[in-house]
Amino acid sequence: MKVLVLTADANTLIYHRGDLIRDFAAHGCEVVTSAAEDYPHVKEFVASLGGRHRAIRMVRSKVNPLKDLVTLRDMWRMFREEKPDALFAYTIKSVVYGCVVARLAGIRRVYALLPGLGFTFVKPVTWKQKIVSRISEALHRFALKRADVIFMQNHDDVKLFTEMNMLPASVPVHVTAGSGVNMEEYSHSPLDEDETLETGHVRFALVSRLLISKGVRVFAEAARRIKQMHPHAEFHLVGPFDPNPNRVEEREVHQWVAEGTLVHHGMVKDVASLLKKMHVFVLPTWYREGVPHATLEALATGRPIITTNSVGAKECVKLTAEGEQQRRDGEMLMQGENGFLCQPQNVAAVECAMEWYLAHPDQVVKQGHASRQLAAEVFDVHLVNEIILKAMHLHEAPRSTAVLCHPSPLPLAA
Incomplete structure (x- = not known):
């Protein structure tokens, strides 16, 4: 199975989703990652798992119609060239644009993760915020209908999207406890002797x-x-x-x-x-x-x-x-x-x-x-990733016995 992991921020491929990508590889998946940056440390990490990383043009924090058209074109070309069996998209633009383009490109399985709604779904105050909010709602509603499975990180977001009729009745929704945390990488450091x-x-x-x-x-x-x-x-x-x-x-x-x-x-x-x-x-x-x-x-x-x-x-x-x-x-x-x-x-x-x-x-x-x-x-990354793997029907696949590299510590990406 070939999985394409799409996000706006390349650093999060390691910082937030590194353990999940390892799990994809350990379950025999070929992994291709894509983001707005072509960082060497990201390429090295993905390559250590037998995968590849490729950048696409994407403006992360703003809506720019002309530049977003370039993003859509880059996604289309990448999907047609890579021909993945599944798309795993997270962050707003990756989900909103990725789900739609993936369907048009013939990708069979589309998984959308909404890691946090940020300002997009906070009650708008100015007219500009109201316009942006309405556009975002429409885009999310349209895109999520193209997903096979939706992942959200807390029950409040599920409740909000349910009240706004944003979640298609036919698409299963799974709640994960955030991105999870690697309990070994962030080991316990008791303060008893301090x-x-x-x-x-x-x-x-x-x-x-x-x-x-x-x-x-x-x-x-x-x-x-x-x-x-x-x-x-x-x-x-x-x-x-x-x-x-x-x-x-x-x-x-x-x-x-x-x-x-x-x-x-x-x-x-x-x-x-x-x-x-x-x-x-x-x-x-x-x-x-x-x-x-x-x-x-x-x-x-x-x-x-x-x-x-x-x-x-x-x-x-x-x-x-x-x-x-x-x-x-x-x-x-x-x-x-x-x-x-x-x-x-x-x-x-x-x-x-x-x-x-x-x-x-x-x-x-x-x-x-x-x-x-x-x-x-609650937050152990293995518990969180198991929810995703089961929803993608990967938990039953045999794990690889290959030794997987662990990346060097990365810059902060909160």
């Missing part, structure tokens, strides 16, 4: 693209307030600047660094090693996530989580009975077994959660173990 916690040197980290909707400004403001009361607390911002219109400007980050609020690490290749030096992971997002991959890595490493009660993000904190009541009551902070959920865009809530860990350093250790357990029970 003596710095008792001295107030708690290190908080946010790992993400630097977008406003990922809560970067909320994190910085909460850090500024905590620093005034707890000068030994540390705040680490990890991630590259982003061209997205929703970006945090470089001058803002430079100002935070200059005033001593936080440390900016920029793009980090070995995220796992960095997380092991941190104590608490923070992602105050209100972006419509699938399930944030960086948060899954922090769970696997064994770090308590401060995030928001928003779509996708809330999956990463298991609320206590008290926390569930706090959510029903609409409180700004909700207690979990492995962290806290905060109201989105609420600096005070994030500040309170940080303050709690500074006052209860022993709970950093305890909740870190709870995070690791949650990752193992």
Whole structure:
């Protein structure tokens, strides 16, 4: 069986879907990958599995009719030349355009994964947003009718698409727990012997693209307030600047660094090693996530989580009975077994959660173990990939005995 894996961002072929591609190859599939970039490290990874990578022209973050026509033409040519048995497409343009062109090109099986809806299905405010939203809805509705199986990453997205009549009744829908996390690559790093916690040197980290909707400004403001009361607390911002219109400007980050609020690490290749030096992971997002991959890595490493009660993000904190009541009551902070959920865009809530860990350093250790357990029970990449393999009828195929290469750590791609 020949599988063509199509996405907009080449790095995610390893960072988010590397284990799935390995599984395709291990089950005897010939794999071809395609994305907007022709990165050497991606080509090397795919080649190590006996596959090939080829780039197509695709503008990832904007709709440009002329350039999108070029994308459609490139897809058509690639599908006709490769003649895959199946298309596995993820990210918005890959799904919306890929499903339709694949059918026209005669590909027999089409699998669509929606890893997160982002801004596309957030309630529009401006007329421009409303127009873009309506166009996106129409394109998704048209494209998903061409899929054989649809994968979504949380039940809130399924509910929304069901209410909007976006999901064809004849197409099965499977929910995966995000992209999953490799529990060996992101191994447990217990904090039991960390003596710095008792001295107030708690290190908080946010790992993400630097977008406003990922809560970067909320994190910085909460850090500024905590620093005034707890000068030994540390705040680490990890991630590259982003061209997205929703970006945090470089001058803002430079100002935070200059005033001593936080440390900016920029793009980090070995995220796992960095997380092991941190104590608490923070992602105050209100972006419509699938399930944030960086948060899954922090769970696997064994770090308590401060995030928001928003779509996708809330999956990463298991609320206590008290926390569930706090959510029903609409409180700004909700207690979990492995962290806290905060109201989105609420600096005070994030500040309170940080303050709690500074006052209860022993709970950093305890909740870190709870995070690791949650990752193992729900988000292990093998559990996630098994859902996909079964839906594609690959779980019964014999596994290859070949030794599969593991890629070097990649730059952050949250």
